Amino acid sequence: MKFIHQFFTLALCLASPSIRAQAVEIYPPNWWIGMKHNTVQLLVKASDAGFGKRDVSVKHAGITVAKVNRLENGKYLALDIIVQPDATPGTVVFDFKAGKKSQKVNWELKPRDKNRAYAQGVTSADFIYLAMPDRFSNGDASNDKIKDMRDQSLNRDSIFYRHGGDLQGIINHLDYLQDLGITTLWMTPVFENDMPDRTEHGYAITNHYKIDARQGDAALYKKLSNELHKRNMKLIQDAVYNHVGLYHFFVQDKPTHDWLHEWPAYTNTTYKDQPLMDIHASAADQKRMSDGWFTKFMPDLNQQNPYVANFLIQHALWSVEEFGVDGWRIDTYIYNDLDFMNRCNQALYDEYPNITLFGETWVHGVSSQAFFTRNNFTIPFKSNLLGATDFQTNLYGIVPALNEPFGWTNGVNKLYQTLAGDFMYEDPMRNVNFLDNHDMTRFYSTVNEDLAKHKMGIAWLLTTRGIPQLYYGTEIIMKGVSNPDGWVRLDFPGGWPGDKANKFTKEGRTEKENEAFEWTKKLANFRKSSSAIKTGKLMQYVPEDGVYVYFRYDDKQTVMCVMNTQDKPMTIDTKRFAERIKTFSKGKEVSTGAAYDIKQSLTIPAKYVFVLDLQ
Structure with missing residues (x-):
């Protein structure tokens, strides 16, 4: 399968025409200085089945090849490299040698962008x-x-x-x-x-x-x-x-x-999660759930490899x-x-x-x-x-x-x-x-x-x-x-x-x-x-007559939510919720701005949710 990678530049320099120049792809196409994950395994793919026999060297400040893993398919190598904290950013040149002949391939080492906002996390404050x-x-x-x-x-x-x-x-x-x-x-x-x-x-x-x-x-x-x-x-x-x-x-x-989970004949996952937690489950059910394919067009990866x-x-x-x-x-x-x-x-x-x-x-x-x-x-x-x-x-x-x-x-x-x-x-x-x-x-x-x-x-x-x-x-x-x-x-x-x-x-x-x-x-x-x-607690009350009441609250604010699932207006006795209403006497509806007295009772329209900011 012909596959040309877009992210890096190839240097196809051979010492002799006896070794054919070939496209070489490296994954990942680059890395960064200063990452905690500084031992990186590069999957290197070439077009010739003899490529995997080549020796590998690199001369770049702060980059060393710790191990060359020769995979079963001779088109591939897996290189374990170490990126030292004092490595120099720029183009790293890997030299793949067969005897006295060599082929050089470029790979990029970047400085991290410390001014960029990322990996901030997504929390309950987000939408x-x-x-x-x-x-x-x-x-x-x-x-x-x-x-x-x-x-x-x-x-x-x-x-x-x-x-x-x-x-x-x-x-x-x-x-x-x-x-x-x-x-x-x-x-x-x-x-x-x-x-x-x-x-x-x-x-x-x-x-x-x-x-x-x-x-x-x-x-x-x-x-x-x-x-x-x-x-x-x-x-x-x-x-x-x-x-x-x-x-x-x-x-x-x-x-x-x-590399994949493969079976004697095509085998789909069961889509049944229970065998993964069932203390009575069979090993066969567990295996088919995890190792079966999602569809025929989406091969299942063997993550134990x-x-x-x-x-x-x-x-x-x-x-x-x-x-x-x-x-x-x-x-x-x-x-x-x-x-x-x-x-x-x-x-x-x-x-x-x-x-x-x-x-x-x-x-x-x-x-x-x-x-x-x-x-x-x-x-x-x-x-x-x-x-x-x-x-x-x-x-x-x-x-x-x-x-x-x-x-x-x-x-x-x-x-x-x-x-x-x-x-x-x-x-x-x-x-x-x-x-x-x-x-x-x-x-x-x-x-x-x-x-x-x-x-x-x-x-x-x-x-x-x-x-x-x-x-x-x-x-x-x-x-x-x-x-x-x-x-x-x-x-x-x-x-x-x-x-x-x-x-x-x-x-x-x-x-x-x-x-x-x-x-x-x-x-x-x-x-x-x-x-x-965004960050407050939830307190919910047992629903009665199709009406579900819950509160979101913290030390600064209390929001009362009243969900009426009935096809008719319903009136609730708000004294039931004194634990959370406390000394609040009014609620401002967020969607309309209308104010409601919540001291004694509250009538909720049919099929409606009051979201009340208590005051």
Whole structure:
């Protein structure tokens, strides 16, 4: 498989024509002086099977080759190099020798940019916006198709073809996000997906060190990061450790025989997480869960192979340093080798103490989800993952709260009961709450296009414990059912020249869309200045008659939230909440500015959430 790397310059100088000049690629393409991770394993790939027999030397101040690992596939070498603290930045020249003949290859060593803001971490004080670049906005039509890439589709009428959205399109709308109250951007992966089809989502990476050319390039990704930081906003990168695209160079031409998890016949994962924690589980079920492939087009990486593990860990560190990443969302967390994940997570924590990591844990039950995070269990496996994408507060929380009739274990009681399980987490404030995402039915469709229920969901999202995450277009009630998933990945209207309506503007939105947008904006921007919601405690009361009351509070502020899931107005006796209301007598509703007397009783409209700043 012919594969030319974009990030470094080759020096193909041979002493004799008897040895053929060949393209040589080095991964990672550069490193930095002053990193705690200063022993770096370079995966070197050439086009000739005899390359792996060559001797290696380097003459550069502060750089030494500690070990040359000769892999089974003779096209590869793995070089363990040490970068000393006093190393000299610049071009490092590696000399690959065969007898008296040599080939020199350049590799870059950089000084760290100490003035750059990155790895700040994403906390409960933030509000995350999840965007799929291909479907958000097309800022540069010149990169819609890239010659020689396998996927040449470009058809906005198809839910599965490429639509042309890119990084420039996102940069163009950062003001829109900031106005909405967003503090943090998370995008689906932006690294190269050189696959024949379904390349819009980004999860089938074929080159870890190249930004997909249809999105832009490394310079544009850095520009996006810098533009976010100028606005005091943050960047989350989507990490994919479990699998890669079928056309990744190290799948098409494996460095070792055990680079992937391979079976006598194709074997899919079971998608069942229980065998990983079940004390009665069979080893066969555990193996198929972890080592089975996610799809036929996404080979499963063997993270117990030390070279695979080093490649992935170093790419994580490289990405944070190269692009100024602040947080790390980890795709398909539960399918990875969990010991490897602890090691990879720790490498990031050690290098960047403030960085935030949260994993996709699409499981069922609070205990199952807590298993994959830092928890309060006494069990053999202890995860060091800070938080999870909280599928429990979604699937068994806000969705049944709004869609089911109230009952002893139904309706809003499920939301209450799910949050009552927070004792299992070391810190539930690190979990990421959401109403929908790129794999799920859009929230407006989930609540049967009931705008009142939609607004209730938004109010809960922006006031409950944890980190809120909004999927692009939810603020303008975009709809779609996830069967198939392309229907929940439609274009943001107005993101393409010639769109009939521009939903990025008030004038382009319908009355209902503006109502949803303004509701979200009001609550999100209030949240920015609310210490009680950003970092305060949560106290919740047992729901009664379909009404759920909870408080966010600290020493400076108390916010009272009253969720009425009934189809009729409900009046509550506020004396029940004296423990938290204390001497407060009024509550100012955040969304309308109206003041309410809370000393005796409070009447809540049907299908509504009061968010009251107590005074």
